[in-house]
Amino acid sequence: GAVVSQHPSRVICKSGTSVKIECRSLDFQATTMFWYRQFPKQSLMLMATSNEGSKATYEQGVEKDKFLINHASLTLSTLTVTSAHPEDSSFYICSARAPGTTSQYFGPGTRLTVL
Amino acid sequence: AQKITQTQPGMFVQEKEAVTLDCTYDTSDPSYGLFWYKQPSSGEMIFLIYQGSYDQQNATEGRYSLNFQKARKSANLVISASQLGDSAMYFCAMAWGNTGKLIFGQGTTLQVKP
Numbered sequence: 001g002a003v004v005s006q007h008p009s010r011v012i013c014k015s016g017t018s019v020k021i022e023c024r025s026l027d028f029q030a031t032t033m034f035w036y037r038q039f040p041k042q043s044l045m046l047m048a049t050s051n052e053g054s055k056a057t058y059e060q061g062v063e064k065d066k067f068l069i070n071h072a073s074l075t076l077s078t079l080t081v082t083s084a085h086p087e088d089s090s091f092y093i094c095s096a097r098a099p100g101t102t103s104q105y106f107g108p109g110t111r112l113t114v115l
Numbered sequence: 116a117q118k119i120t121q122t123q124p125g126m127f128v129q130e131k132e133a134v135t136l137d138c139t140y141d142t143s144d145p146s147y148g149l150f151w152y153k154q155p156s157s158g159e160m161i162f163l164i165y166q167g168s169y170d171q172q173n174a175t176e177g178r179y180s181l182n183f184q185k186a187r188k189s190a191n192l193v194i195s196a197s198q199l200g201d202s203a204m205y206f207c208a209m210a211w212g213n214t215g216k217l218i219f220g221q222g223t224t225l226q227v228k229p
Binding site: 032034038042043044045046049091093095097102103104105106108109111 | 206
């Protein structure tokens with residue numbers, strides 16, 4: 001099946017710093033990628049839809065200036081958490097949609113801890 | 116608006132027994148898809164099974180089957196012959212229209228007892 005990678009898998013940073021998370025589709029081209037956030041013991045919440053070559057579409061309540069998304073190529077989307085604070089500590093998961101299918105393939109996730 | 120509901124926060128099942136995880140949904144869009152994912156403690160999301168709104172038959176994938184009752188708007192997951200490795204969090208999700216966006220239910224934690 002299709003493979004999606006995320007890097008890094010785990011990051012610890014100080015409050016006020018910015019953190020970049022990469023999401024790559026390894027063996028297919030993904031015109032659309034999605035970013036989710038999951039707090040402990042909770043469900044996945046969609047943050048934004050990332051389309052290659054255009055601006056991301058953010059869900060209601062998600063600050064676009066805080067969570068910068070760049071989908072520069074058909075295989076790479078990045079999420080930058082700017083000026084991270086402890087409340088941003090969470091599990092961030094991306095997914096990539098294979099063209100012409102309903103299938104969405106998830107990355108392994110990135111666990112962000114902000115001290 | 117679209118909505119997915121899982122009302123069982125936690126479930127226990129004896130090894131080798133079958134278990135049903137409940138999922139109900141709500142949407143006014145006639146075209147939608149229903150998914151089940153397994154999330155072990157490692158955090159990865161593992162796709163289990165998919166049911167399209169126009170599919171006439173219930174989806175099956177090995178030990179997983181989806182009991183799709185369209186009129187009742189339910190899409191329960193049935194796991195047969197439970198194994199210890201089935202212990203995980205299970206999420207029901209729905210996509211609609213052409214957006215590809217998924218919304219997830221609250222999740223059900225399944226524990227398989229030896």
